[in-house]
Amino acid sequence: MKQQRPGVLLTRRLFPEVLQRLSVHFEVRDNPDDAVWTPAELIERLQGQWGVLATQGERIDATVLAACPQLRVVANMAVGFNNLDLEALARHGVQASNTPDVLTESTADFGMALLLATARRISEGERYLRAGRWHKWSADLLLGAEVNHSTLGILGMGRIGQAIARRAAHGFAMQVLYHNRNPLDAATERACAARYVSKAELLRQADHLLLVLPYTSANHHTIAADELAQMKPSATLVNLARGGIVDERALAHALRSGQLAAAGLDVFEGEPQVRPELLELPNVVLTPHIASSTRGTRLGMALLAADNLIAYHQRGQLLTPVKHPAA
Numbered sequence: 001m002k003q004q005r006p007g008v009l010l011t012r013r014l015f016p017e018v019l020q021r022l023s024v025h026f027e028v029r030d031n032p033d034d035a036v037w038t039p040a041e042l043i044e045r046l047q048g049q050w051g052v053l054a055t056q057g058e059r060i061d062a063t064v065l066a067a068c069p070q071l072r073v074v075a076n077m078a079v080g081f082n083n084l085d086l087e088a089l090a091r092h093g094v095q096a097s098n099t100p101d102v103l104t105e106s107t108a109d110f111g112m113a114l115l116l117a118t119a120r121r122i123s124e125g126e127r128y129l130r131a132g133r134w135h136k137w138s139a140d141l142l143l144g145a146e147v148n149h150s151t152l153g154i155l156g157m158g159r160i161g162q163a164i165a166r167r168a169a170h171g172f173a174m175q176v177l178y179h180n181r182n183p184l185d186a187a188t189e190r191a192c193a194a195r196y197v198s199k200a201e202l203l204r205q206a207d208h209l210l211l212v213l214p215y216t217s218a219n220h221h222t223i224a225a226d227e228l229a230q231m232k233p234s235a236t237l238v239n240l241a242r243g244g245i246v247d248e249r250a251l252a253h254a255l256r257s258g259q260l261a262a263a264g265l266d267v268f269e270g271e272p273q274v275r276p277e278l279l280e281l282p283n284v285v286l287t288p289h290i291a292s293s294t295r296g297t298r299l300g301m302a303l304l305a306a307d308n309l310i311a312y313h314q315r316g317q318l319l320t321p322v323k324h325p326a327a
């Protein structure tokens with residue numbers, strides 16, 4: 001009698017290559033409609049499943065785990081894992097992986113693109129033109145902020161922060177300052193042409209502040225009213241990290257009052273909902289969480305998540321197990 005293969009659930013619609021790879025090893029239940037499930041619907045579909053290929057949109061917590069006792073491994077298709085309750089996973093003996101490295105370069109490219117669009121008012125200029133308001137060239141039309149030779153402050157200096165620093169320093173001759181939980185080693189600092197400073201100095205000195213730190217409870221609203229008040233009125237802020245890093249109400253007030261010049265946001269605290277105040281402001285560039293969105297990168301992330309499931313099934317070891325930020 002043929003032994004039944006373990007079941008794996010794909011929580012969102014993914015590429016055919018991923019389904020093909022997983023189908024060799026597992027009974028795959030996918031989501032071809034790309035529906036966004038409620039927690040109750042997720043629990044229902046996880047019944048009897050050995051593994052799940054999840055995205056950052058699905059919360060895997062104690063309630064889910066208690067209701068799904070057969071679940072043994074969660075392959076998260078993201079670098080971040082704030083959607084995973086790591087303590088609950090450990091209690092239930094469930095392993096978890098993420099997808100580091102795969103999206104570093106494409107996300108760094110997008111970080112620079114969002115910084116440029118924010119500083120140079122590109123979205124605002126396009127809306128101005130499309131609305132039929134451009135009737136003549138003017139010397140002071142939509143004046144933006146300098147990027148070349150300006151000061152970039154990076155909060156969070158992991159793989160993506162370092163990749164952005166290299167682009168900024170070597171491509172745009174920017175002075176790069178950074179703040180991190182711990183300073184980088186000297187060789188890495190030289191490669192990034194970056195200098196470690198305190199968070200307070202970073203806020204005071206940055207012409208452009210870029211956020212790429214992981215979300216944790218300790219980092220919730222790490223940029224709030226007090227921090228925004230320390231920044232230059234001419235400064236811009238770009239968030240590639242997670243929405244909860246920034247107090248969006250305080251940010252909207254700073255942008256509306258002129259306390260801050262502009263912001264570029266790819267992530268939002270309540271996404272896919274966006275705070276209405278941000279939607280109404282002209283000096284905000286808004287993108288729908290697409291920093292890693294190239295086909296090669298997203299396919300690579302999905303395949304790495306699939307390979308983690310396969311590796312754990314075959315050898316009992318994950319390729320890229322989640323590492324807690326505090327570790």
